[in-house]
Amino acid sequence: MRRLFVLAIFISAVLANGQTPYQTPVLLTTGGQSADGLFMKNVLTKEGIEFQYKPLATVADLDSAKTLIMVIGGSSKGLGAARISAEDEIARMTALLDSAAAKRIPVIAAHLGGKNRRGSLSDPFNDLGVQKSNHFFVVKGGDDDGYFKKRTNVRKIPYLMVDKTADLGAPLKQLFTKPAGE
Amino acid sequence: MSEGLILAAMVAALSISVFFVKLPTGIALLVSAMIGAFVAGEGIPLRHLAEGSMMYLDPMLIVLTSLFFMAVFERSGALSSLNVWMLRKFSSRPFILVSLLTLFVMLPGMFTGLTAPCVLTTGAIAAPVLLAAGTPRAVAGAFIASGAFWGMAAPPVNICAMLIGAGVDMPYIGFDLPLLATTVPLALLSGHLLVGKYFRGLKTENVCELIESKESGGALLYLPFLVVMSLMLGERFLPQYVPHLGIPLIFVIAAVLSLFTGARVKIKEAADWSVKSAMPILALLAGIGMFIQILTLTGARGFIVIELLELSEWQRYVGIAILVQLFGGVSAYGSSVVLGVPILLSMLGQNNVIVASALSIIASLGDFMPPTRLAVVLAGPVVGEESSAAILRKSLWPIVLGLACGIGMLIYANEIGKLFGLN
Amino acid sequence: MIRKLVILALLSAACFISGGMLLSQHQDETLYPTPSLTKRMMLSDYFSVLRGGDGDTEVFEYCGDEGGGTVLILGGTHCDEPASYLAAYLLIETLDVQRGRVLIVPRANRSALTHNLQGEGHPQTFEVETLHGKRSFRMGSRYTNPLNQWPDPEVYLHSPSKQELSGSDSRNLNRCYPGRADGTYTERVAHALAELIKQEKVDLVIDLHEASPEYPVINAIVAHERAMDCAAFAVMELQGQGLEYSLEPSPQNYHGLSHRELGDHTNALATLMESANASQGRLRGRTDAQLVVTGRDKMYTRAAEIEMTRVPFGLEGIPLDIRVARHIEGTRQLVLAFNGLNAGKEVEFGGAPTYAEIVERGFGKFMHEEN
Numbered sequence A: 001m002r003r004l005f006v007l008a009i010f011i012s013a014v015l016a017n018g019q020t021p022y023q024t025p026v027l028l029t030t031g032g033q034s035a036d037g038l039f040m041k042n043v044l045t046k047e048g049i050e051f052q053y054k055p056l057a058t059v060a061d062l063d064s065a066k067t068l069i070m071v072i073g074g075s076s077k078g079l080g081a082a083r084i085s086a087e088d089e090i091a092r093m094t095a096l097l098d099s100a101a102a103k104r105i106p107v108i109a110a111h112l113g114g115k116n117r118r119g120s121l122s123d124p125f126n127d128l129g130v131q132k133s134n135h136f137f138v139v140k141g142g143d144d145d146g147y148f149k150k151r152t153n154v155r156k157i158p159y160l161m162v163d164k165t166a167d168l169g170a171p172l173k174q175l176f177t178k179p180a181g182e
Numbered sequence B: 001m002s003e004g005l006i007l008a009a010m011v012a013a014l015s016i017s018v019f020f021v022k023l024p025t026g027i028a029l030l031v032s033a034m035i036g037a038f039v040a041g042e043g044i045p046l047r048h049l050a051e052g053s054m055m056y057l058d059p060m061l062i063v064l065t066s067l068f069f070m071a072v073f074e075r076s077g078a079l080s081s082l083n084v085w086m087l088r089k090f091s092s093r094p095f096i097l098v099s100l101l102t103l104f105v106m107l108p109g110m111f112t113g114l115t116a117p118c119v120l121t122t123g124a125i126a127a128p129v130l131l132a133a134g135t136p137r138a139v140a141g142a143f144i145a146s147g148a149f150w151g152m153a154a155p156p157v158n159i160c161a162m163l164i165g166a167g168v169d170m171p172y173i174g175f176d177l178p179l180l181a182t183t184v185p186l187a188l189l190s191g192h193l194l195v196g197k198y199f200r201g202l203k204t205e206n207v208c209e210l211i212e213s214k215e216s217g218g219a220l221l222y223l224p225f226l227v228v229m230s231l232m233l234g235e236r237f238l239p240q241y242v243p244h245l246g247i248p249l250i251f252v253i254a255a256v257l258s259l260f261t262g263a264r265v266k267i268k269e270a271a272d273w274s275v276k277s278a279m280p281i282l283a284l285l286a287g288i289g290m291f292i293q294i295l296t297l298t299g300a301r302g303f304i305v306i307e308l309l310e311l312s313e314w315q316r317y318v319g320i321a322i323l324v325q326l327f328g329g330v331s332a333y334g335s336s337v338v339l340g341v342p343i344l345l346s347m348l349g350q351n352n353v354i355v356a357s358a359l360s361i362i363a364s365l366g367d368f369m370p371p372t373r374l375a376v377v378l379a380g381p382v383v384g385e386e387s388s389a390a391i392l393r394k395s396l397w398p399i400v401l402g403l404a405c406g407i408g409m410l411i412y413a414n415e416i417g418k419l420f421g422l423n
Numbered sequence C: 001m002i003r004k005l006v007i008l009a010l011l012s013a014a015c016f017i018s019g020g021m022l023l024s025q026h027q028d029e030t031l032y033p034t035p036s037l038t039k040r041m042m043l044s045d046y047f048s049v050l051r052g053g054d055g056d057t058e059v060f061e062y063c064g065d066e067g068g069g070t071v072l073i074l075g076g077t078h079c080d081e082p083a084s085y086l087a088a089y090l091l092i093e094t095l096d097v098q099r100g101r102v103l104i105v106p107r108a109n110r111s112a113l114t115h116n117l118q119g120e121g122h123p124q125t126f127e128v129e130t131l132h133g134k135r136s137f138r139m140g141s142r143y144t145n146p147l148n149q150w151p152d153p154e155v156y157l158h159s160p161s162k163q164e165l166s167g168s169d170s171r172n173l174n175r176c177y178p179g180r181a182d183g184t185y186t187e188r189v190a191h192a193l194a195e196l197i198k199q200e201k202v203d204l205v206i207d208l209h210e211a212s213p214e215y216p217v218i219n220a221i222v223a224h225e226r227a228m229d230c231a232a233f234a235v236m237e238l239q240g241q242g243l244e245y246s247l248e249p250s251p252q253n254y255h256g257l258s259h260r261e262l263g264d265h266t267n268a269l270a271t272l273m274e275s276a277n278a279s280q281g282r283l284r285g286r287t288d289a290q291l292v293v294t295g296r297d298k299m300y301t302r303a304a305e306i307e308m309t310r311v312p313f314g315l316e317g318i319p320l321d322i323r324v325a326r327h328i329e330g331t332r333q334l335v336l337a338f339n340g341l342n343a344g345k346e347v348e349f350g351g352a353p354t355y356a357e358i359v360e361r362g363f364g365k366f367m368h369e370e371n
């Protein structure tokens, strides 16, 4: 009930403003250097949402962005390939997310990798991502234990679970579409 | 029959054969393997036994050829000559002498990741010095086994760590520093704790007699040893100039060379001695291979691993301390692959390099452990001590230090990793 | 004296019998390619030094009527990963290529099929149900047979990266890429495969593998950075079908692997697929032909309960049928993704059964023993 209320406020705020807070171009990055960012890249390409994909995006990259999408979940191979330590990756994510908040750039966090992207390596990235985002998507399998559900409930941000990554197209498209009536 | 019972049957058969029937350990392992296969309903799996017996073909050849090299090298007069030189040079500085002897014994292990070449080459060279200083034979054996163990674990080549790394696709990078910083100081500490007191009391007059009794030969005497070292090191560091011959061939070349560099050697007598000394060890290595093959075939191996992994956290450290080491007693490499890899996978949150280093040290300790006690068994003939059990009893220091070091590294893997700038 | 003679006689008999059993493993299985096969070549056609040796292995070419790109499928790089070569055998016996070209090397390291890894207790063969009765296949080893390459160095120095690995990896084909013309036996095989890729202008390499259920990269496609887009589309499509797949980038600092070196040293897009094989794992219980085929193992079920496996592992296990089906479907989706990204270089094929068909009927039922 309370969530509905918050959502209503959020939507009315958006309506009052006359447009969605989710504007393009999007800066797409990862939180944990998993290759799952590429799935989001595929979805955004398919939906025709303008974006720039930078797995190792820094604060400076936010200058030309109006929305930040962060695909969370760790990959040891990915961290290795990017030659970045888990700690440095956490630091990069924190800086990026905090800077987005300061610049009022909305953040969408998405967990796409299922069970493989959970556990001791991934969850520090997952936690950070879900704690500092405004909208959350998860693909089935990644939240069997309600880890994300619980956190989004506490933070009162929208949470959507889809069956497969490809199903993210429609809800994403909707987020970026100006609401009718303008 | 359940895997636990099969394992129990194999262990019982092994213990009875060794302790009551007094079979040689190699034969006892074969008996145990056959009984394990039989109770598992495999009959007599000839192909598996044959395959397993060849598992350690390379170490077998290394043991045989290095013993042959040592036999010829010793008979050429090189060993006593080298000892005379060492004692003359350092007998008044016992601290340096013991440290040098320790590092010297470790040297071949650092480049081969094996204990056998340490015990049988540099260990054999150090033995007379140790004995001349008044070290009891069993303690001298323990000193050599200790140096060999630390040498095996020391960088640049730690095969156990490489095998564990290979199981999780981790390149052999970043191991040198943590391994060097742990193995070398602890090796020196073990060495001083074991023989320091005998060397501190070393009176120059005491060794004078020995020094004067033998004349020191020319530099040519040491050529075979230099050839062994330069071929082993050259293969690794200058692969474009030095061909890959393999350790057995290197020893054979050096042995042939020794025939021409010193006193006349009766080659048949030297060969007889080395084959006779090597035979029980070869049987042992063949037996271990068959034992492991049947352990795996019957599922007893998986049973051991899963039982270990099901333990709670603190129990697991105790389990690792006991099982990795004991399995290492069957084979340090086997223990690294079979137990080390799953343990590393269960500890992925910890610094991988440090965890793998720690496990490699604990697995290497297996060279002290029954049933094989490889380092100890090999050290026996080198120092002339009949009872390998006596040597093992004196080896408490390296075992305790090795275990403490390994478990400590496991528990504080992340902190230690940071210390060495590893992520 | 008599006692010694008896022992000697017994030992000789044991050696003779077991020697015969070991020798029996050197015979290649007969394969029955579809009529769509256009050429049957040898790897030595690309690097003549291999000719006639155990390293020389068959290359099957399927050419469509229409021109297009070229896909190379590698099976049997590691021969204790049976789904890798059985998926390749199945393609050879079912494939019908309409467009472009498919090259298949089902036994990439042929020597590795001629022995078993010591200490692993693997069966020499296992049987699969087909329409023509039971068909027997060999189980091999991860490494080249020591009869072909011996002794191992203590440390294997990879060329050209100078990376250090344990000596036994010098006989691991998937640590020897890009290979050396004047290198070891295994490096020469790797070199020959790289030559094949260059001379045939291969566009996409799919290297089929299996891994133990506790291995971190499992049910996965690993891809070189140039192949990432293609692999990402394939993985998404596979996930869409309800198959658990993850996408992993090829590590830049780990050398010798096909997805790293073939991507770096040839123009092909290099990918690799892993399925979960209990008979290869370190936690497995009893090791026999049953385990290879059914993939059922109570130790792994226990391991899954303490979260030591990276894939769900129930009592039903992960049978060979599912693993082969995954490789076939994964291959199909990689090719489709490649087609989507490379207009004009499409490769189109039919004939191969679908994932659902294989899982339902068993892959053996689709293999042909006569044509």
Ligand SMILES: [Zn+2]
Pocket (backbone or CB within 6 Å): C077, C078, C081, C174, C209, C210, C211
């Ligand atoms: Zn493989």
